């Protein structure tokens with residue numbers, strides 16, 4: 049009987065946990081419009097996404113299947129041509145690494161690994177491996193302000209690293225109205241601000257890189273609902289600034305689509 053009541057209590061607590069509200073941010077909502085959508089290979093367990101010129105660069109995670117790919121932003125005509133379009137280039141990542149996000153600085157692509165404490169560096173044009181650097185802690189997100197590399201590790205802290213040897217030069221706590229914002233994941237630095245998505249949330253936050261304060265948030269739950277996903281790990285994860293289109297491309301892990309979003313003034 050005792051076990052029965054213990055089990056009942058556990059079930060009640062689980063139900064209660066489900067009813068509790070998710071973290072509510074105080075930051076002002078940022079409104080946007082969907083300018084376009086395109087196909088995204090659902091085989092990609094998206095960790096990092098960026099735009100360079102007319103191409104996407106994307107990293108895909110998991111052990112034994114991590115890879116780095118590049119493909120044109122413009123799609124061929126016809127549904128089947130879109131679905132079957134080959135990658136422009138594809139570079140498998142050694143099986144012992146779980147690839148995370150990537151950043152582009154100069155002619156180099158910097159790819160973080162999740163728990164392997166290794167930063168892998170590739171040539172942008174050929175996707176050939178060049179060298180690796182080590183760091184302490186986990187790798188979740190990475191972007192650049194044009195000088196330094198900025199890393200997230202799933203906590204509420206961002207780490208600024210030098211690009212040449214990946215030394216930490218400063219850390220920054222991210223807060224929203226004084227409250228810590230944890231689980232920071234994919235990052236994108238755009239025109240003086242850091243944009244970050246939060247793991248398992250349909251939100252992208254706009255962050256002041258000087259103070260770490262959250263300035264606003266984009267709610268992408270409506271965009272994600274359009275996809276009718278059935279796996280809880282198919283989370284939003286991928287923010288790429290498209291300078292030419294003055295808009296963000298966003299996608300997620302194993303999503304079949306990518307969306308082009310423009311912030312409303």
Ligand SMILES: [Ca+2]
Pocket residue numbers: 096097098191234235236286287288
């Ligand atoms: Ca990005």
